[in-house]
Amino acid sequence: MARISAGLDKDGALVNLGVAIRARRKALHLSQEALSDAAEIDRSHMGKIERGERNVTFLNIVKIASALGCKASELLVDSNL
Amino acid sequence: MARISAGLDKDGALVNLGVAIRARRKALHLSQEALSDAAEIDRSHMGKIERGERNVTFLNIVKIASALGCKASELLVDSNL
DNA sequence: ATGTGACTTGTAGTCCGTA
DNA sequence: GTACGGACTACAAGTCACA
Numbered sequence: 279m280a281r282i283s284a285g286l287d288k289d290g291a292l293v294n295l296g297v298a299i300r301a302r303r304k305a306l307h308l309s310q311e312a313l314s315d316a317a318e319i320d321r322s323h324m325g326k327i328e329r330g331e332r333n334v335t336f337l338n339i340v341k342i343a344s345a346l347g348c349k350a351s352e353l354l355v356d357s358n359l
Numbered sequence: 360m361a362r363i364s365a366g367l368d369k370d371g372a373l374v375n376l377g378v379a380i381r382a383r384r385k386a387l388h389l390s391q392e393a394l395s396d397a398a399e400i401d402r403s404h405m406g407k408i409e410r411g412e413r414n415v416t417f418l419n420i421v422k423i424a425s426a427l428g429c430k431a432s433e434l435l436v437d438s439n440l
Numbered sequence: 441a442t443g444t445g446a447c448t449t450g451t452a453g454t455c456c457g458t459a
Numbered sequence: 460g461t462a463c464g465g466a467c468t469a470c471a472a473g474t475c476a477c478a
Binding site: 403404416 | 470471473474
């Protein structure tokens with residue numbers, strides 16, 4: 279059971295963000311482990327983020343984007359937000 | 360004293376985000392109160408976000424962007440992120 | 441109208457496992 | 460290499476009083 283209720287994440291914003299992160303990660307042929315290591319975020323947490331089960335903080339979005347070699351805004355554009 | 364250390368917010372990302380939010384809010388001639396009301400976020404909390412003193416979460420960024428009538432990605436583009 | 445400090449509650453984020 | 464769980468700790472969310 280995810281910790282984010284469908285009610286809170288009305289437009290699936292977190293899921294879309296997670297999908298965008300995963301897509302960029304795969305494009306770079308990185309493992310979750312490699313990415314979470316580069317972003318200095320726990321691998322378990324990163325997995326939940328990709329699945330849209332966690333409401334990431336802004337600073338971590340920036341860190342992840344940076345680890346993916348792109349801007350945070352690009353991730354959101356991918357997510358249609 | 361701000362709750363976010365300069366060390367954590369290396370590039371002033373939170374400050375830039377706050378500035379972008381405030382700029383858009385002013386452009387719409389809204390008070391913090393009106394905006395925080397529209398975004399369903401407490402005025403006090405919103406004020407701290409605008410000053411870059413809080414590491415806001417993704418879902419709240421989306422809520423604020425929505426209350427500002429723009430996309431979350433646009434806010435980040437304004438912030439150069 | 442906004443800034444700020446003090447506070448409680450919820451959850452982001454860590455660390456350990458198992459499959 | 461990834462999903463998922465339990466048990467923590469750190470900190471964002473949310474509220475209020477007062478400047």
